[in-house]
Amino acid sequence: MVLPFVVASLEAGAQEPPQPEDRSEAIYQRAAGRMEELNDAWFRDGEFPRINQSLRFLVEADPRDEERASDLIWMLGNVEERTEAFAYAIRFKNANPDYADAAYYEAQLWFNAKAYTRVVPLLEPALRMTPPPHVNALRFLAHSYNRLGYYEDAVRVWDMVVHRNPNDGAAKKNRADILKKWRG
Numbered sequence: 001m002v003l004p005f006v007v008a009s010l011e012a013g014a015q016e017p018p019q020p021e022d023r024s025e026a027i028y029q030r031a032a033g034r035m036e037e038l039n040d041a042w043f044r045d046g047e048f049p050r051i052n053q054s055l056r057f058l059v060e061a062d063p064r065d066e067e068r069a070s071d072l073i074w075m076l077g078n079v080e081e082r083t084e085a086f087a088y089a090i091r092f093k094n095a096n097p098d099y100a101d102a103a104y105y106e107a108q109l110w111f112n113a114k115a116y117t118r119v120v121p122l123l124e125p126a127l128r129m130t131p132p133p134h135v136n137a138l139r140f141l142a143h144s145y146n147r148l149g150y151y152e153d154a155v156r157v158w159d160m161v162v163h164r165n166p167n168d169g170a171a172k173k174n175r176a177d178i179l180k181k182w183r184g
Helices: 020-045 048-061 066-078 082-095 104-112 116-128 135-148 151-164 169-183
Strands: none
Touching: 020 048, 048 066, 048 082, 066 082, 066 104, 082 104, 104 116, 104 135, 116 135, 135 151, 135 169, 151 169
């Protein structure tokens, strides 16, 4: 049996069929969306190893994806896989050298470990970047300076926080407390 050959044409104004790279991206986005749905269900069920494996795949596919990298770093910390959390935080930082918040996740891990001397060189350079880092990075930096006894630097960073968020009562209080320590 011979099937009739049908020539299909696009209607005027119709979109061209997706090109191979567009098709690959569409397939990836659909698969990633499904994986995120599974991750949500697994989170409710406490299936953290499955989530971590899924997030590892997604981060491998796109090391610059902040949301997935931060989710993985957070999840690894929750299951006390700190070495691996640090590795992914450093990888995210290195994959995003022009992004002011790239070092945020590594700095947060060091801050939580009370290794304040490690926080400062990670976050201080970001202050000169445009756009500037998220205000939470500034908070880690200001608290680190305070805990290290660098009160002038702590006040300088709290000034930046207050400048960006004039109604931030906690930042104003932290700044005032450090000024008392610094100036007596």
